Amino acid sequence: MAYKGVIDRYRDFLPVSDKTPIVSINEGNTPLIKSIYISDIIDADVYLKYEGLNPTGSFKDRGMTMAISKALEENAKAVMCASTGNTSASAAAYSARCKLKSVVLIPEGAIAMGKLSQALIHGATVLAIKGNFDKALEIVRDICNNYPITLVNSINPNRIQGQKTGSFEICDYFNGNAPDLHCIPVGNAGNITAYWMGYKEYKEAGKIETLPKMWGFQAAGACPIVRGEIFKNPETIATAIRIGNPASWKKAENARDESGGLIDSVTDEEILEAYGILANKEGVFVEPASAASVAGLIKMKNCGKLEKVKKEINRRLTIVCILTGHGLKDPDRAIASVPKPKIIEPTVEAVLKEMDY
Amino acid sequence: MAYKGVIDRYRDFLPVSDKTPIVSINEGNTPLIKSIYISDIIDADVYLKYEGLNPTGSFKDRGMTMAISKALEENAKAVMCASTGNTSASAAAYSARCKLKSVVLIPEGAIAMGKLSQALIHGATVLAIKGNFDKALEIVRDICNNYPITLVNSINPNRIQGQKTGSFEICDYFNGNAPDLHCIPVGNAGNITAYWMGYKEYKEAGKIETLPKMWGFQAAGACPIVRGEIFKNPETIATAIRIGNPASWKKAENARDESGGLIDSVTDEEILEAYGILANKEGVFVEPASAASVAGLIKMKNCGKLEKVKKEINRRLTIVCILTGHGLKDPDRAIASVPKPKIIEPTVEAVLKEMDY
DSSP states (O other), X not given: OOOOOHXXXXXXXXXOOTTSOOOOSOXXXXXXXXXXXXXXXXXXXXXXXXXXXXXXXXXXXXXXXXXXXXXXXTTOXXXXXXXXXXXXXXXXXXXXXXXXXXXXXXXXXXXXXXXXXXXXHTTOEEEEESSOHHHHHHHHHHHHHHSSEEEXXXXXXXXXXXXXXXXXXXHHHTTSOOOSEEEEEOSSSHHHHHHHHHHHHHHHTTSOSOOOEEEEEEEXXXXXXXXXXXXXXXOOXXXXXXXXXXXXXXXXXXXXXXXXXXXXXXXXXXXXXXXXXXXXXXXXXXXXXXXXHHHHHHHHXXXXXXXXXXXXXXSOOEEEEEEOBBGGGOHHHHHHHSOOOEEEOSSHHHHHHHTTO | OOOOOHHHHTGGGSSOOTTSOOOOSOOOOOOEEEOSHHHHHHTSXXXXXXXXXXXXXXXXXXXXHHHHHHHHHTTOSEEEEEOSSHHHHHHHHHHHHTTOEEEEEEETTOSOHHHHHHHHHTTOEEXXXXXXXXXXXXHHHHHHHHSSEEEOSTTOHHHHHHHTHHHHHHHHHTTSOXXXXXXXXXXXXXXXXXXXXXXXXXXXXXXXSOOOEEEEEEETTBOHHXXXXXXXXOOOSOGGGOOSSOTTHHHHHHHHHHHTOEEEEEOHHHHHHHHHHIIIIIOOOBOGGGHHHHHHHHHHHHTTHHHHHHXXXXXXXXXXXXXXXXXXXXXXXXXXXXXXXXXXXXXHHHHHHHTTO
C-alpha cells in the first residue's frame, strides 16, 4: 500500500523489468482538486490535476523517473539536456539521487539565475555556451549520439512513457472512468501525447470504457500546431510552453483527431486571467503555462464549443484540467501580478479601515 | 478511495461535525521518501516526510484546512495573521477558496516581496504597519478578540489538530507502526506538539503499539528551548524557525520528556550542510529550516546519542525526518549556495572537457 512513485504503482504498463534499477522521488500521486469557481462558471464538474506537487514542482518528474531509471539500466555515464527550466530541474534531481552526472547546456546570457537555481542546487553541471538554444541542443545531440550519455530532452521516448501515468491516476480517481474532456497546455506536445497514450492503454486493458476528448491549448504567440507553421520567434509569458516547433507535433495532432478533440490557442491576457482565477478563487498557485488549460476551457465556453459537447454527451460533464507546474517556479510573475502592500499607522483603527470593517 | 484532504481522511480524529463546511485543497498525503545517502551514513532506515509537497509548499496547509473550516463554521467574517512566510501563504490560499477575506499584517520594510508574493497572489490584504512584528501581532490579537475575525497564527488550536495528521500518515505508511525516532525542526514548536499529539492519539485508538522518541532541533541562533531562555534577537538563515519565544514551548518540552526524546540545536553551517546533502544526494530540495531535522540527526550520530538509542532498541532503526517546506520557497538561498554557470565555446570538445570526459 505504501506509495513509492509511478513506476512502482504502474509497473505493468511501463517498459521496465526486474533488471531496471528504479530511481524515484515518489513522484506522481498528485491531487485531483475539485474546482469550485470554475465548475460554477463552466457548469460542469471541473477537476484540477495539480502536477506542481511533484517533487521538483512540475509534471516532468513523471517522465524523468523513467528516463533516469532506463539510463542507469543502459549503463549511461551521464545524462544531458539543453533546457532552461523544468526539464533541467527534474533531470538534475533524479540524477543526484542515483549519483549520475547531469549536464545542462544553456545559451549564454539568456537565462536568469532563478530559473537555473534548481538544477544547480541538485548538482548539475550547467554550461553556458556562446551560442543560441538550437546550437546547445545540436551539441547535446551530437555528444549523446557518440558517447554513453543519455539525452533526457523530450525526444527521449521513456519520458512520454512515464508521463502517461497521469491518465492512469485520473481514471483510478474516478473509479475506472475517464473524464469527458481533458484540457491540457501544449508546448513541445509531449504531455498531450503521453496522456492520450495513457487513456488508450487503460481502455485496451479494460480499466476504462470510454475515452476523453483531448483539448490542447497553445499560447497565441507560440501556436505552431494551431497555425500549421513553425514559429521562428515564439513569444509568450507562459515560458514553459514557448515552443515554436514542437517535438511531438504529429502525435499531438493524432491525439486531437483520434479523440475528436481540438487544439486551439489562448492569448497571454487569457492565460493571466486564468492564472488569477486559479490563485484567487481556487487557492491554487500555478506557473503561467499551467493556466493555459483553464484559459482554454473558458474560451471554449465563450465561443460555444463547450455547449456543443454538452449537447452531444447530454449529461453533466466531468472535465479535468492539467496544471503542469507550481507557481513558486515563477515568483517574478507573481510579484509582477500584485500590488505592493500599503503602509499604514500601527493602530487597530487604521487596520480596520483598510479592511472596510 | 479518492483522496480529498486530511479532514476527509482523518475525520474521526478531528474536531469537526457534519455542520463543519470543509475547506480543502487536497493537502496532506505527502510522500515519505526512503533516503539513500542519509540511511547509509546513519546506518538505519531513514525516511523523509516531504511536507513541501503540500499545496502551498509547506506543512502549514494541514493546520490551515482545519483553521479555515472552523472559522467558516463559526461564521467568521475574515481571518487574520501576523506572518511573513508560510502561514500567510497558506491562510491566503484557503481563504481564497471559500471567499473569506484574509488580512496579513507585517512590519514595514522588513519583508522582501518574494516572501509575500504567495499571500498576495492568493488575494490577501497585506498591510505593512509602521512598527515591529510584536506590534503587528498585538494589533491582530486585539482585533480578533473584539470582532468576528479569526486569528490563524499558530496559537489557533485548530491548526495543531490538523497538523497531527502527519503522524497518522506516517503510521499508516508503515502499516500500523510508528517509527523509532521522529526528527523535526522546532521554531514556534507547534509542529512537534502536533506530531506528538497525533502519535499518542493513534496509540490510544489502537492503531499503533509503540511511540517514537521525539527529537526536535532548533537553530543555534534561535534555540530558546535548548537554552531555557527567550531569545530577544533570534538569528538564523533558517527563517521559518527564527523564533525567540515559541508559542508552544511547554508542550514541546512535554513531547520531549514524555517520549524520552531530546531538543537540541544545530548551527547554520550544519543546516546548510544538510540542505546540500538533501539536494545533492537525495534529489530533495527543501527550504533551509527543513534541513534542521536531518542536520540534527547527523549531529546526534556524531555525538554518540544515536548509538545509545541503537543499543537500547537493539535492531535496525526506522527514523522519520520531517522536511517542512519546499526549497522553491527560498530561491535566494539556493542561488547563494551555487556557483554561476561557466561560459564556454560552443563546441563538442569544449563541453566534453568540462565534463571530464
